[in-house]
Amino acid sequence: MANLATPVFSEGSVPELSDETLAGFSAIVGNENVLTGKADRYAYSRDRMPYGLFKLRADSLPGTLPGAIVSPRDADEVQAVVDYARQRKLRLIPFGAGSGVLGGTVPLVDEVMVDLKRLNRIVDLNTVDGTVTVQAGMNGMQFEQELAQRGFTAGHLPQSIAMSTVGGWVACRGAGQASSRYGKIEDMVLGLKAVLPNGKKVEVRPVARRAVGPSIKDLFVGSEGVLGFITEVTLRVWRQPEYATPLVLAFRTIESGFQALREVMQSELRPEVIRLYDEKESAQRTEGMLEFADRPILCIMKFSGKEQLATVERDMSLAICRKHDAVLAGLAPYEHWEATRFHSYSTKWQSDGHYMDTIEVTGTWTHLLDMYTAMRVAAQAIHPEMHFGAHWSHIYPEGACQYMTVRLPPMPEQDAILLHQQAWDTIERLCLEMGGSVAHHHGAGLFRNPWVRVELNEGLNMLQILKDGLDPDNLINPGKLALRQPTGSTWQMKESA
Ligand SMILES: Cc1cc2nc3c(=O)[nH]c(=O)nc-3n(C[C@H](O)[C@H](O)[C@H](O)COP(=O)(O)OP(=O)(O)OC[C@H]3O[C@@H](n4cnc5c(N)ncnc54)[C@H](O)[C@@H]3O)c2cc1C
CATH class of the missing domain: 3.30.300.330 (GMP Synthetase; Chain A, domain 3)
Incomplete structure (x- = not known):
């Protein structure tokens, strides 16, 4: 395949913002919400991208240090920060919790990190419509725990739930462990509010469906900070399941596992959790279990919701799996997964x-x-x-x-x-x-x-035109999502044959 770009990495540098510039940020968010110390700037210089860790081991950075870190408390302060930055042509990066694994928050020149974690509360839980409106910087685990206390779940449970924010889920188009039942985040977002790179605010009102042109909402779901700051999100919520029942199965081959899973999903059954592991990953989880001696492929399922419905879904799914030569196994792999589901391996x-x-x-x-x-x-x-x-x-x-x-x-x-x-x-x-x-x-x-770049083909040009229209100086999270790199970027790209 020709014309694939390959990254060429270079060492980080140390940009310094003037005292006057920093004073401008302090005037908006308060002095105590502007960090400029080297240790803080190192902490924000990389996310959880493994390449960044490899560079760190060699005393290097994936990009540069950020110019500073500012923490606005609400959408108005975010807007004021964007306006100030626009006037001075300063670059900004929306920052949730830094759990991204592909460098989405890595500063490339001298960007200022805009940490959104002070936007951290549930604004409204509407139990009639089954919706929750939440500020974008709220920690994922706190969000789910507060919902659970009130009898609800958003159904978005990523492994990184304790180290990520709701806005980060939306910006990255994430998926939780219960996606087979509740969908990905794009299936859950009903509406949102954002501050655009041009300093204007935009609102997508939260409704079930609409027909008012292409989805503005979906421009932000997966926008990775390049089209502005998501400040508030309205998500669908569900009653906490009253009942849950797991299955652990052993398949002879991956192929028979695929056939069974396809049939389960195409039969309109919706397990909350389905996990099928290849032989290597199965072996790590089934040591000493006789059921896996001649059926080395592990499958975990969990059904939840109303007891009557979940039981029917479980029984029908089990029948499908048995048809594909699976046998029931002990629950130990499920229990281990449940106990460690939010740990990092x-x-x-x-x-x-x-x-x-x-x-x-x-x-x-x-x-x-x-x-x-x-x-x-x-x-x-x-x-x-x-x-x-x-x-x-x-x-x-x-x-x-x-x-x-x-x-x-x-x-x-x-x-x-x-x-x-x-x-x-x-x-x-x-x-x-x-x-x-x-x-x-x-x-x-x-x-x-x-x-x-290859996958998006001409669609990438459409995105670039939109980006240029909203952000002509390439100030908001430049160089991410395959869009144009900022001048002087430490992450250079070259075309390879
Ligand atoms: C151990 C581990 C497990 C993980 N498991 C999962 C998983 O199960 N499912 C999954 O989907 N992901 C997973 N991830 C990846 C990561 O947690 C997600 O991408 C998460 O959604 C990032 O959220 P964050 O708040 O940390 O965002 P950040 O890392 O801070 O930012 C990520 C990107 O989103 C942008 N952004 C963040 N907040 C906003 C905002 N309010 N407005 C505009 N742009 C914004 C940033 O500019 C950046 O481009 C995992 C990561 C780790 C380290």
Whole structure:
């Protein structure tokens, strides 16, 4: 495939904003809400993108230090910050909690981080309509806990729920672990408010459906900060399920697992959770369990809601799985998953000196098995000790998200960075060739730019025209989502053959 851009990384620099500029921010948000110390600026210089961690190990940065960090308390202060920055041609980055894994908040020149975590409360829970309006900077776990206390759930439960914000979920077009029942975040957002790069406010009123032209709402769902600041979101909410019942199954092959999952979803059954693991990931979770001796593929399901309905869904799903030669297994893998579902697995490996990353793509049922096989074989050919494992936990009638873990053993930094880049390029190119989407829920950020360009094709020009119209000086999160890099960017791109 020709004309794919490949990132060329360069070292970070240390931009300094003048005292006068900083005083302007202080006048808007208060002195105590402007951070300028080196330690704070280092803390905000990278998100959870593994490449940023690899650079840190080598005493380097993925981009630069931010010029400063400012924390407005409400939408009016966000608007004032944007106006001030526009007048002075200062660059800004919307910052939720920094849990993004693709560099979406990495400063590239001298950007000022606008930390939105002070916009942190539920504005209204409408129990008649079943909607909640929430400020965008609210922590995900606190949000769900407050909803739970009032008997509701938004149904968006990402693994990173405790380290991310509601606005970040929307900006990244994220997916939670209950997506097979409640959908992705784009299925939940009914309306929102935002401050545009031109300093104006826009509101998409929260209603069930509309026919007033292309969806303005969806311009923001997945916008990754490039079209402005989401300040408030209205989401659909559901009553907390009154009943839940799990299943653990052992399949002979991934193929029979795929066939069963496809039939479950195409039969209009909606398990809250479905997770199918490849042989490597299954083995880690089923050690010593006899059911998996000749059926090495683990599948976990959970059904919830009204007891009568959940029971029927469970029984029908079980019958479908049995038809595809699955057997019931003990609940231990489910219980372990439930107990650790919001933990991060990478910490242990990264702190041991390994190079670990995750890549999630969307495939159609037509291609998914071939896609898995081709990606596994190609990734393992990159290095004899390359770990490759996959699972499928966002399942749809048309296909599924394939979530892959790649891991290299400890080795010199520069070698690892090249092999890591090669793994990404190999997997994303195969995804493009096999008709998938190069990103299911982590977004594009910075690291995915080359492959996002190919997938979006002329659509990227449409986005760039919109960006240029709203943000002619390229001031708001420049260089992300495959859009034009800012002048002097430390993340340079070149076209590769
Ligand atoms: C261990 C781990 C597990 C994860 N699990 C999941 C998972 O299960 N599902 C999933 O979807 N993701 C997951 N992620 C990725 C990440 O948590 C999500 O992308 C999350 O939605 C990011 O939210 P945040 O508030 O941390 O955003 P940030 O990282 O702060 O920002 C991400 C992007 O959104 C923009 N942005 C943030 N807030 C706003 C706003 N209010 N207005 C405009 N732009 C904004 C930023 O500019 C940036 O481009 C995981 C990450 C980690 C480290």
